[in-house]
Amino acid sequence: MELTAAGMEVRIGRKTIVHGASVRVKDKQFVGLIGPNGCGKSTLLKSIYKSLVPTSGSVMLDDLNILKSSEKKVSQKMGVVGQFNEMHFDLTVEQMVMLGRTPHKKMLEADRPKDREIVEDALRITNLTEYKERSYLSLSGGEKQRVVLARTIAQQPEFMILDEPTNHLDIRYQIEILSCVKNLGIGVLAALHDLEMAAHYCDYLYAVKNGVVYAHGTPEDVLTPENIEDIYEVKCTTYRNPITGSLGFAYSL
Known part of the structure; x- marks a missing residue:
């Protein structure tokens, strides 16, 4: 099952938060959205699963038009795990x-x-x-x-969205949640805060800056020292994690 969100624009009040962003998740792919706080990645994600109404754009899950379908019909195909779940x-x-x-x-x-x-x-x-x-x-x-x-x-669900689900959790629970989702073998679109987690679990990344998709590609293509400095405004050295084999990062101002 493939998700395609095209030309997504989200305006809140008079301010445009997301500017014509497009993302694609191929069948059974684990795709991450990364970017600094306030960059618009969570707003983009919310517009995809209809928690926010986009100003323009389209969202298709195979042949299901997400934005024009009923909540019940969407929920039969798409599941969402958010960041805060208080009752x-x-x-x-x-x-x-x-x-x-x-x-x-x-x-x-x-x-x-x-x-x-x-x-x-x-x-x-x-x-x-x-x-x-x-x-x-x-x-x-x-x-x-x-x-x-x-x-x-x-x-x-045949597709799952994770809206920064591990932001406030310690490392053990982050690993438990993301490993469990990865093992489901379904398409996933996740907004993630931790770059090492994104590099380890994601097949493909979209980096968001100021509401625009700044870069996209494999973790190795996107998480370069140059991109990280441009996006997060910190200097960075990358290395291979000796335990996981995925990218690791050392930061400095």
């Missing part, structure tokens, strides 16, 4: 994950044996089986994010 009411972990089945059910339809089977599988994939009776509000930030990922997996 003001409590559910068990299992109940939270079961919400992922909503796009596939009729209004007020009871949970079916198949739904429960899918939820059990999502809990297993995210290592949450032993948490199923726990209160969601009692969990740590990293545990909550795994529950949200399990809920999204229970949707059985």
